[in-house]
Amino acid sequence: MTGPYRRPVPSTWWLHNRAYFLFMLRELTSVFIAAYVILLLILLYRLNAGRDAYESYLRFLGAPGMVIFHVIALAAALFHTVTWFNLTPKVLVVRVGARRVPAPIIAGVNYAAWVVLSALVAWIVLRG
Amino acid sequence: MAGTREPFWWSLFAAGGAVAALLAPVQIALTGIVVARGWAGQSFTYDRALALVSHPLSRLYLFVLISLPLFHWAHRFRFTLIDLGFKWGRALVAGVCYGAAVAGTILAALVLIRF
Numbered sequence: 001m002t003g004p005y006r007r008p009v010p011s012t013w014w015l016h017n018r019a020y021f022l023f024m025l026r027e028l029t030s031v032f033i034a035a036y037v038i039l040l041l042i043l044l045y046r047l048n049a050g051r052d053a054y055e056s057y058l059r060f061l062g063a064p065g066m067v068i069f070h071v072i073a074l075a076a077a078l079f080h081t082v083t084w085f086n087l088t089p090k091v092l093v094v095r096v097g098a099r100r101v102p103a104p105i106i107a108g109v110n111y112a113a114w115v116v117l118s119a120l121v122a123w124i125v126l127r128g
Numbered sequence: 129m130a131g132t133r134e135p136f137w138w139s140l141f142a143a144g145g146a147v148a149a150l151l152a153p154v155q156i157a158l159t160g161i162v163v164a165r166g167w168a169g170q171s172f173t174y175d176r177a178l179a180l181v182s183h184p185l186s187r188l189y190l191f192v193l194i195s196l197p198l199f200h201w202a203h204r205f206r207f208t209l210i211d212l213g214f215k216w217g218r219a220l221v222a223g224v225c226y227g228a229a230v231a232g233t234i235l236a237a238l239v240l241i242r243f
Contacts, residue, residue, distance in 0.1 A: 058164075121158070
């Protein structure tokens with residue numbers, strides 16, 4: 001009951017300002033990514049359970065609602081990727097000798113690694 | 129007490145954020161859109177998927193891909209709930225979020241070890 005007065009903050013504070021809204025959107029991308037990895041874990045569980053279980057789960061993933069979910073999750077994941085890479089140079093200070101490596105170079109290395117890794121994963125999965 | 133554990137959860141959060149940033153888009157596109165739309169040809173047939181996942185490196189990759197983004201989610205979701213006004217039971221919020229990530233990690237290990 002004691003202590004300094006704190007002005008009550010309504011729980012809709014993040015709707016009042018574009019920057020706050022984007023912040024909340026960024027935080028919520030993690031929900032979509034987590035939901036995706038759970039669906040992936042179920043896919044692996046069904047793959048382990050046998051051919052019928054696996055193929056029926058693939059049909060479930062092909063339902064329009066699931067495809068729409070994954071399109072939204074992909075947009076969320078891309079938003080996470082961009083915000084994460086742009087944030088990295090602010091957290092990670094890399095020095096070469098006495099000089100600090102400029103932020104655009106650190107971000108650029110991230111994007112390059114992203115493109116290479118994505119292409120590699122797609123190639124391994126799709127090659128045959 | 130909780131203060132001393134923050135760096136541990138934060139490092140899992142950061143590792144999960146990096147894994148998600150690098151791998152989530154391509155993974156979602158592959159197993160959520162490409163296969164579902166039938167664009168993957170023979171890549172996702174049962175025999176091919178089983179052969180691919182059975183490789184130890186694939187399973188290690190999948191374990192990292194599933195586990196670390198769950199810790200990333202747990203950390204962000206915990207603070208999002210607090211930001212949205214969840215003032216009571218902060219320890220409970222943290223326990224539920226990190227507990228879910230730990231449970232997901234254990235389940236991932238149990239599934240992947242059986243291939």
